[in-house]
Amino acid sequence: MTELPAKRQHFLALDLLRGIAALAVIFLHWLEGNGNPWFHNSHLAVDFFFILSGFVMAYSYTDRLKAGLGLGRFLILRLIRLYPLIIIGILLGFVRFALKTMATHDPSMPMSWLVVKMVQNLFMIPNFQDGLSADMFILNLALWSLFFEFLAYILFGLFMYRSSLVVLLAIAIVGGIGVWGWMVQEFGPVKATLPWLEFEKLGYVSGFSRVMLSFTMGLLTFEVFKRMPRTLKVNGWIYAAVLFVFLSLPVGALPVNLVFLILVLGFPALIVLAAMAYIPDRGQKLATLFGDLSYPLYVVHTPILWTLSGLFKILHLNVPFSEIGYGVVILPCAILASYLAFKFYDEPVRAYLTKLYKQANPQVAKT
Secondary structure, three states, rough: OOOOOOOOOHHHHHHHHHHHHHHHHHHHHHHHHHOOOHHHHHHHHHHHHHHHHHHHHHHHHHHHOOOOOOOHHHHHHHHHHHHHHHHHHHHHHHHHHHHHHHHHHOOOOOOOHHHHHHHHHHHHOOOOOOOOOOHHHOOOOOHHHHHHHHHHHHHHHHHHHHHHHHHHHHHHHHHHHHHHHHHHHHHHHHHHOOOOHHHOOOOOHHHHHHHHHHHHHHHHHHHHHOOOOOOOOEEEHHHHHHHHHHHHHOOOOHHHHHHHHHHHHHHHHHHHHHHHEEEEEEHHHHHHHHHHHHHHHHHHHHHHHHHHHHHHHHHHOOOOOOOHHHHHHHHHHHHHHHHHHHHHHHHHHHHHHHHHHHOOOOOOOOO
């Protein structure tokens, strides 16, 4: 077995893949909202994120948890990494709804309701009145996946980091049963004849199943990676192109069983291969940019979309909210806003919070 280096490695090709997946999510929301079938497979970008997250957590934190980092400190580190942008996404959503309420005088969304929802979202408390994933966090829809990811972090910090491969495989199998049911509903042609598989109405069941399967698959993927020889060196941009092509496929392009196999086998294989890949010198800056933008883009793009579409209506702009108009306006704005949020807010805030953490925890800061 090839030993991992003592110094933690930075997987630039994985950063690139994460950025490609985030971009595909934006295209999905762009096209799906306009009735276009392309990029339907980008629904699985979240599952790819979960697998990648499991892989990174296993690589970065397993040894540290075994050395005594502790669940509390582990969760604090994850909060430092994720929460600054979560706050921005929620505030953008609050602003959007507040502007809409003032412009339309809609009595169904009073300011008191918005404040309650903002507090609820800030504490990551989902809306339990409806099982739809899209309705779990009204102010920023993207929080539904982060909610389940935090659940995965808690389970990982409690016991999964030291679980045997048999236990992890059992968890993945249980989650896989639920994911297959969700896939039949989302990707299969027979959902109308299987009312018991209306997983879209059971967002908490499907969401937890997806993170159970994919996050655990990420942990298992890391175990495979540890045992792989480091002989296969391929340009990481090739793997990025493969992922982008798959995520861009339209509704019904592949049989549901094949899509399921790609999720449980293809995505992990792609991550292992990309972890061993290289990025040419001339493509490293762009790959780094993709990685930097991946999380900000995912977290803030939806409230930006809401806000701009609402402004179009308020200002009575004669720009049709079509695929072309949507893409020309929303995509550049979302990407630019993501970069600004990362560079001038997320990066310095995380650096400051990390400094405070290290000062308060000198005994574990170097683990």
